[in-house]
Amino acid sequence: MSTGEYSSTGLTRAELRELNRLAAIAVPASAEYGVPGADDAVIFADIVGSLGRDTNAVREALGLLRDIAGGDFAGLDRATAAAAAMALLGRDEPAIAALGRVMLQCYYRDHRVMRALGREPRPPYPKGHDLEPGDWSLLDAVRSRPPMWRDRDQRGK
Amino acid sequence: MAADDTPDTARPRDETVDVLIIGAGASGAAVAWSLAETRMRILCLEQGDWIKPSDFPSNGRDWEARRYADFDISPNRRARDTDYPINDDNSAMKIANFNGVGSGTILFTAHYPRLHPxxxxxxxxxxxxxxWPIDYWTLEPYFAENDRMTGVAGLAGDPAYPPHRPTLPPVPLGRTGTRYARAMNRLGWHWWPSEVAVATTEYEGRAKCxxxxxCTPGCAQCAKASVDITYWPHALRARVELRTRCRVREITTDGRGMASGVVxxxxxxxxRFQPAEIVIVAANGIGTPRLLLNSASARFPNGLANSSGLVGKNLMLHPWPQVIGYVDEELDGDRGPQTVMWSKEFYETDPARGFVRGYTLQFSRGTGPANEAITSAAAGRLPWGKDHHRVYRTLLYRRLMIGVACEDLPEEHNRVTLDPVLKDSHGIPAPRIDYTIGENTRRMMEHGIARASEILAAAGANNIAASRVLNSPGHLLGTARMGLDPERSVVNAWGxxxxxKNLFIVDGSIWxxxxxxxxxxxxxxxxxxxxxNIKQRLATLFD
Incomplete structure (x- = not known):
């Protein structure tokens, strides 16, 4: 895919290529589950357009990825790129957490992904949701307990 | 340093009001509404905005993402222009708050238990x-009045509390609550449907949930009882004035040592300078000590109302580890108010546990699709790569989550001070937090994590894990404590x-x-x- 149209988002075109390849490895398309990957054009556009507060963190993470890859991550063969991506995503660092968050928050609102999960792709409001009332007879065992609270002032017992 | 007298005439001076309230959150709204019947001229200054229901995240498909952006619980992450920064680098818990009409009630879960006797x-x-210099029974009629104003869903008869009757029916147990309840009954432990500030039926013009x-980042349905839709409409109709986007820098004093107003x-x-006969601070357990410390003057060199040296000290934040597990059936997930029930089985002291005091177990329903992925990936439960989709389907809507709400004991080294470098957008020194978790609390946390893990196991959960990475639940308490001894407290038994003597504090600082x-x-x-108390003592209020 062309990534040139995202160049106004705060990432360079090279960074966008790296992020796109990383997204494809992190959350790959799956025929088995009927879902696109996070590098899907629509989803990736959402990711890039939603970087916002996380832009610097993502840049930092991509810098770490280049360090792991020994240079050009986008140019690595598939297996080496996957190994580098997994090494990066396995790190416990704020920038990596931010990178994961920006991918997942967009992936799991895509209408195709939601439908594949059996979810209606819509905001919670105004329709809301149905909720089963539950079995209140379960509370009978608790109702019969004596008072549990301590009252030094002895004004309530 | 502030002048020790009414400020100079160079800055615009507003008309004097009888009562000036700083902050339009939970306590500021309640005190404004209550005092309105006196027909005094009452003004509230709030640094934030009104938040419209249409602004809340649940209106859009990006509702989960906005919890990490403009509705994040951290002011440092959220960084709205109405927020002020907080240096919490040296705190074991990161600070949560919200600035706006409604304040923390905009971003609260609406879990609404009372303190116990x-x-x-x-x-x-x-x-x-x-x-405390007061007791539960002193507050009991005010709990009841507040319940009426708020609309509290719950069920009478909880043996963990003195008798009282919530105003509205409880939130549904749902599939998740039913699963928890069966587990608790198997263990023989106390549980009860949570009291929550949610309109489970139409209430006082508010729509039903x-x-x-x-719930947490605002309710587009207006079923959650944030005070912008409970107390404030009543207070405004009673002619209380509320000015938004007004950030108070300092409280000024006159030659008699009385509060004269605010800049x-x-x-x-x-x-601007706003003169006032009575000043009431309702700026939360961090904002209030920040303001008092920023109001130092020649007469009050260590900060206003700080002869005890306790302003800013004894900060309590409620360490709140969470234990998560997953079951083999679909539960409620993000459908319904997040908090469903509580347990007080371990609330009262039992010396055999190795700590004093206790904790509430708070049972949560679950979370949404994006948040499940984000938190599970961060925790290492959800892999990246080829196995991502398979594992995700074992997590989504199958989560059980129990929070351990630990009592945090007051320790003077846990404190709010003024940061020597960090300032807000108006150049006002920002608060700095120094906070560690005490040994008693650590033992309590581990006890609570172990019990919550037992509950999840009894509920048939697997993949059980505890999170000890603690973010503050936004409970900011104790930094201007009440008491009878002026050397050991900041405010008296009535705030x-x-x-x-014309300066009152009504927020969580006084705990x-x-x-x-x-x-x-x-x-x-x-x-x-x-x-x-103010109303009853008006004739002698400053004696």
């Missing part, structure tokens, strides 16, 4: 910290500063101890109690 008598009963499942920045950024519950309900009852 024993919480007011911790020294007498358990030999730690200090007793439709289970948007996104603030208005919505246009202009510095008046010992040092400044002596923290209990192990969400504080909003008790904060509001305290504010109503203090307002009632």
């Amino acid at each position: 024993s919480d007011f008598r911790v020294k007498t009963l358990d030999g730690v910290a200090d007793d 439709v289970n948007l499942g996104h 603030y920045y208005d919505a246009q950024g202009m510095e 008046r500063c010992h040092d400044v 002596v101890t923290s209990g192990g519950v969400n504080p909003t309900c008790t904060i509001q009852a305290l504010a109503l109690y203090i307002a009632d």
